[in-house]
Amino acid sequence: MGENYKVYSSSYMVLKPEEAKVVDLISILVSSNLEKREFVESSGKRDVSFRRRWMIFISVVLQKLLILISRPMAWMGALIEMWLNFLSNNPTLFVFIINLLKGTLIPDRDSAAFISCVGYIDKRKELDRNIKPRDGCKYYSALSMMASKVAYENKAYIETIVKDHWKMEYLGFYKCWNGKATTELFFLRDKSDDHDTVVVTFRGTEPFDADAWCTDIDLSYHKVPSIGHVHRGFMKALGMQKYGRNQEQPLAYYHIRDKLKALLSETEKTKYIMTGHSLGGALAILFPAILLYHDEKLLLKRLEGVYTYGQPRVGDEEFCKFMENKLEEHKIPYFRFVYCNDMVPRLPYDDKEHCYKHFGTCLYYNRHYDGKFVHVLPNKNYFSVLHAVRMRINSVFELIRSFTIHYSKGPGYKEGWFLRVSRMIGLVILGVSAHSPQDYVNSTRLGSSDVFLPPEDM
Secondary structure (H helix, E strand, C coil): CHHHHHCCCCCEEEECHHHCCHHHHHHHHHCCEHHHCCCEEECCCCECCHHHHHHHHHHHHHHHHHHHCHHHHHHHHHHHHHHHHHHHHCCCHHHHHHHHHHCCCCCCCCCCCCCCHHHHHCCCCCCCCCCCHHHCHHHHHHHHHHHHHHCCCCHHHHHHHHHHHCCCEEEEEEEEECCCCEEEEEEEEEECCCCEEEEEEECCCCCCCHHHHHHHHCCCEEEECCCEEEEHHHHHHCCCCCCCCCCCCCCHHHHHHHHHHHHHCCCCCCEEEEEEECHHHHHHHHHHHHHHHHCCHHHHHHEEEEEEECCCCCECHHHHHHHHHHHHHCCCCEEEEEECCCCHHHCCCCCCCCCCECCCEEEEECCCCCEEEECCCCCCCCCCHHHHHHHHHHHHHHHHHCCCHHHHHCHHHCCCHHHHHHHHHHHHCCCCHHHCHHHHHHHHHHCCHHHHCCHHHC
């Protein structure tokens, strides 16, 4: 595993919110010298503009708040999940009595019947059978999004969905070490006479996981030689940390790489795609970046595409140019889906003071699920007062739509009470409910196939 130590160069900025004191946070707004701040470790210039210091201040304050409430958040999430599953498993008094007598009253978190909070937001299990493999990118985008949604569930649930509902080959669920928590992912195989595709899916940011949200809003980065500056938290989640490891859990990048090599060696016909929602999307596109760094020719040749949904920004402009050139050189399609006012694709911040950028083909969908190519997202940065009114209007119409969509689109699009509560929260915290898998699944199903054509062909 020693090769991961070669990834980083000496150029970096690391924020340490746990070490930041109130006086430090106030001082960073007054003084432009970062060298005096113990919670900022940087190899670059010490004197920085107020705008950049303001964004560092916001990032650190939000991370400190999330760290403070991380345990209550986790407890609340566990309680809500348990309560939802309890109600689902005991819908009537008769069933309650039967389960009580059988000793199965309390839901088993590891069972195939247990559903996460994300799963209750969108309870759909089946693929859209009207979308066929012959539909190409539309088929893989719909399959990838459903896999990204299912990735939030436990191992038994995922295996049941893949094997019993989708009639595909389940290749395993894995927990990989990332320094503090775990990076979770699974493999499936979609195989028929005309195609053989392995789908590698990363789990995204869970609603009550404070550590994952800290990763999304962190501004820390490391320079990868000849590639560019890359988000430090995403690199760690992929297993590219510089120090230490857990001997009982594999590192994500190396585990995926080795498993793919074994699978691809079985036949020359087998290809694979990478996918994920939210944080999972960031890891999905970062994986081929490290393949390029290690010059993994076989894996780059067999990579059929990368599909991400609600993905945050991963690197700087240098990284983006490198990836665009290399993906084009290796003929690897990359589709980055963004739904309406989703807050996560607008993080971390993108302006002349901050290094984070997006790249590749962005498919943007409005609240009517009309998709189009865009080079720059509308309201590209989440913290924008100018767009707040428009975002709130969109949130109101999304809430109204949740009561009517099944009449216009069919019963498969009916939204439950839990998602409607989420949409109500979205009226207060703009962009939160737009990040849910429900709208991304709808976008891949209801959006036109023409959106996958290059703009000049449309």
